[in-house]
Amino acid sequence: MSPPPSDSTPHISNGSDAPDTSPAGSFEAELAKAGANVRSRRGMAVFLARRYPLGGVGLAIVLLFIFVAVFAPYITSHDPLSTNPAISLGAPSAASPMGTDFMGRDLFSRVVYGARTSLAVAFGATLLGVLFGVLIGLASGYLGGWVDLTTQRFIDMLQALPTLILAMAMAAALGPSLVNTIIAIAIPKLPSIARVIRANTLSLREMPFVEAARAMGMSEMRIALRHILPNTLAPLIVLATAGLGTAILVEASLSFLGLGVPEPHPSWGRMLSESAAEYVRTAPWLVIFPGLAITLAVFGTNLLGDALRDLLDPRQRTSN
């Protein structure tokens, strides 16, 4: 009931920059942690870049795509939608660095504007998934009882289907539109987010600091928002970032299958499907450039997600 003192004090992932190495004994670990925090912000950044070079690369790639999406009109002078049959299937040239497609649209500007679609869908779906996933997970873990039972069965149901199949079914049911694509991709994200939040909530609910909050007369709602939620942020950020890549890929797949973002929004996935079968031999740039864009975007978000997981979630780190 009341264990005698032990060197292994329970730690919850507090998201602070726990040192990469902690000497045995929680006291040293704790102090090392404290020592890490008082350092300057710049020292911190240098340390992070050194320790997670791939994470830095990932972050750079993601920032690049965000930059491209935001400043698309300034990056390319061509309208991605204007057709010109005269120059259809043109090879890359000075005027169109990535060539043109079968309708004579400038591929470079379509890839650039495609970043807008991809990122809008990826961030939108992630945000939506996180929002509802957190709500479900928090309610499920904190309230328990029948709320927990029903939501868990619902989550089980969602999780029984592979992400793409579920997203396809949802997209087909909702009909093609940007918003519907976002919803269709967000729904398969719910189970993993809700599960992690629920598990965290269950363990946090028993923490003495939550008991202390209850003992001081704090309402359950406030405890959930002030004491539980902030302590689940670290795993949440990790999950959300790692999910960005999947969202980009699922969007491309849906669009490839004609279930995703409809015209006129340029979408990397649809660019592939429009050209893959017919022109892959005659105009390979139509496949290479959108494909590269998808690969790079997914690669970048995955690198960033991995680095964040290492950084924020000590449980994933090799223990010593």
Next chain:
Amino acid sequence: MDSAIQDKAAGGTQPAAAKAVLEVEGLKTYFFVRQGVVKAVDDISFSLAAGEKLAIVGESGCGKSMTALSILRLVPDPPGRIVAGSVRLDGRDLLTLSDADMRRIRGNQISMIFQEPMTSLNPVWSIGNQISEALMLHQNLSRQDAFDKSVEMLKLVKIPEPARRAREYPHQLSGGMRQRAMTAMALACNPHVLLADEPTTALDVTIQAQILDLILELQERLGTAVVLITHDLGVVAETAQRVIVMYGGKKVEEAPVVELFEAPLHPYTQGLLAAVPHLAAMSGLAPAQSRLKEIPGIVPALVNLPKGCTFAPRCPFASDVCRNEFPPYETKQPGHSVACWHADALLGGRHA
């Protein structure tokens, strides 16, 4: 392999310490972390005679556990590394052995009991199985012989129905039983030295008493030398013959147990003894005053310690020399050495 031991023994043992079974000299174990160098064990020397009971006492982070792990060469590397010193077991320097030779020694000639028996036992193997493993590895017993010996060991540590318990798994045993099983495992190969790292800290007081009794009884029966690592001065007083006090990675005092409790020389030891409440009715000591004596300040972080005595920031007697230079170990009474610039003054003050 045997000839190697003899060579080392012939060349390495000093005649003065001939009967010492374990000799640690100038041991330094550092951790290289982002914030700097953690001097977890900083220049520790001691020797342990065959069959002796030595206690290492100190607070969390003082380096006492890391000393034991260093002796066994179980320091997590990286970030930790034994950077200097020697650890001679029966005259043979463990720090120069190959990993394979070291494995032959661990659990065989020197073994360890940990604080938390639940996490130190493998949950998927039965108790008997785990004890057998060490016996099969080190003593080349057959599976059946090893298991029979395990049951015998469980009987030795007074586990009721040992034959049945040997087939049970760690979670089926109570905390006290698990620590008995750990002890059985540690003693199975009849080691010369047993390192017990807070063996009773996680246990209730009535169970703690039983386990301490058990360790002492077996120690006497088997002639094993014991290094008991603990923070509990009561446990030290009841079990040890000699005591080493550690603070901030360094040995600050070493004395026979009665002398340490009755005439401590280091201000830290004095403070520690005064800070602990004791049961007036049982200890034969006067009841503690209404206020306990405090040691001000906090236990220091071992990262980038300032030069000088590690205890100086909390010490009532600290002077400039204390803050600048770590004091040398000096023997003030037979068998009683201390690292304090003001030990003579403190000694004189008490005699006056």
Next chain:
Amino acid sequence: MPDGVLENPAATVGVPVLEVRDLKKHFPVRKGLLRSVTGHVYAVDGVSFSIARGQTLGLVGESGCGKSTVARAVIRLIEPTSGEVRILGRDILSLNKEEMRASRRQAQIIFQDPFSSLNPRMSAGEIVGEPLLVHHTGSNKERQEKVAALFDRVGLRASQMNSLPHQFSGGQRQRIGIARALALDPQLIIGDEPVSALDVSIQAQVINLLMDLQAEKNLSYLFIAHDLAVVEHISHRVAVMYLGRIVEHAEKRALFANPQHPYTEALLSAVPVPNPRLKRQKRLVQGDVPSPINPPPGCHFHTRCPYATEQCKRDVPPLVEVAADHWAACHLRKPLPASVLSDAGD
């Protein structure tokens, strides 16, 4: 004398700060697919005591004896199964949610583990100020001042208010926990092993702080610990628990000098004494604490008791007054005759 169980051992003047009568907490044990209840853990099984203003009751026992459950049940962090809990004379078990929330300011709790008892994402100042915020006490500025005063009182610097918990040492964190408990000016503080996780040299600082605060603010403590020496030092009265029941309860000197229950005796004999000249005592008990799921019948201690009789295996011994103001639940101790009791009671 069946009434003895319900009678309150502590004779006090005025309304006790905390009064507990026949408190029970049984946790259902669920098994199988249908989560059907297969048994109960009798964590707390009929516990009565009271604490007067400015007094400390030490509650000791081994792990699993139910002392932490008592700590949580008396402030309804766990809902008791039955019994009566009065804080300053008011029955708190009959309060509804809102009333309970408002009355929580009278009793606060300090936890064992200084690492998990503070929200790692809040600054020390926010943690200490939070109770004031929850109870809408004072203006923003007044709250700030109160937090600074609390920091000063528990021995922390006000400049440390913006630091996060992990930037403090264990002892300092426990001081933050104490400051948080003091923020609402409670009458009663429950300490659930508040010094057990601390280093020896830090433990003395925190014990002294708690005792100074008690003297200053006339606080009452329910102090839960397994370290008998610490309990002897800090308490006025001591109650010993074994498997959900109080087996002995007395003024501390009487209890430690003259234990009446064999379990108390065994506990005292097991404590290692920091005096190397004393011979190790003969240990009185063997074996482990039985599981509270199926506790032994009769006196729970009979399985380990060197003096157990047939009656002990059968009948539950009532907690009776075996000497003036000294209560024990043991068949081998005879209650004081009624005439002596009435004399001693005055």
